Amino acid sequence: MRSLILLTTLSAALACGPADGGTASGSETSTAATGDPQTASTQPTSTGDSTGGVPTAPECQEDADCALFNDCCRCTAAPKSAQFPECDATCLQSTCDALGLRDVQVACLSGRCEFARVTCSDGPVACDEAKPQCAEGTVNSVKDSCWGPCMDPRYCEGGPCTADSCGDGWTCVDSQSGASTCAPVPFECSGGTPTCACLQPYLDEFCGGACSDAAGGVLCEDGG
Secondary structure (H helix, E strand, O other), X not given: OXXXXXXXXXXXXXXXXXXXXXXXXXXXXXXXXXXXXXXXXXXXXXXXXXXXXXXXXXXXXXXXXXXXXXXXXXXXXXXXXXXXXXXXXXXXXXXXXXXXXXXOOEEEEOOEEEEOOEEEOOOOOOOOOOOOOOOOOOEOEEEOOEEOOOEOHHHEOOOOXXXXXXXXXXXXXXXXXXXXXXXXXXXXXXXXXXOHHHHHHXXXXXXXXEEEEEOOXXXXXXXX
């Protein structure tokens, strides 16, 4: 199960009608799949399987297989075919918007539907928008010369990361050059343990060279 990054408490607001399960425009309080109205998360409580089970085969082959599920109850990337429980909450803004995830994109990473990688930066930017104040545990990103969504650092292009910084279901991939980046552990990896064998179909996404197994993860042999 992907780890949950708990963000700041969201302000309660007046109810203004039932959500329709899609992008909501209205709520008492925006929550993610945690079901706790005092917390919200940029991660779902399941790995693409709406029943809470963990798949053992890839859930996507390309970005187009994934969709953003954004309503009063959740803000998550999942296969387009995923079925989530009906969201009975009402909200003034959708969960993604409440979390500062405006214009967040989804992608197929390591055979999993995830938020797309972003360029993490504190600027400067070319637009006149004020710099977003990101919640604890998230960082600023830049998109099209302006500010992008506040994201969990695991989604930053090019890292860096440490063995413990990527969270459950992810691994920090080190390179001989000294670079590092977080990568989702494919569902095919038994017990969630990353190895070069189970990562092989996805190495091009985060490893430019050969791969060797290392303690607690893998190493990209890029000749550095």
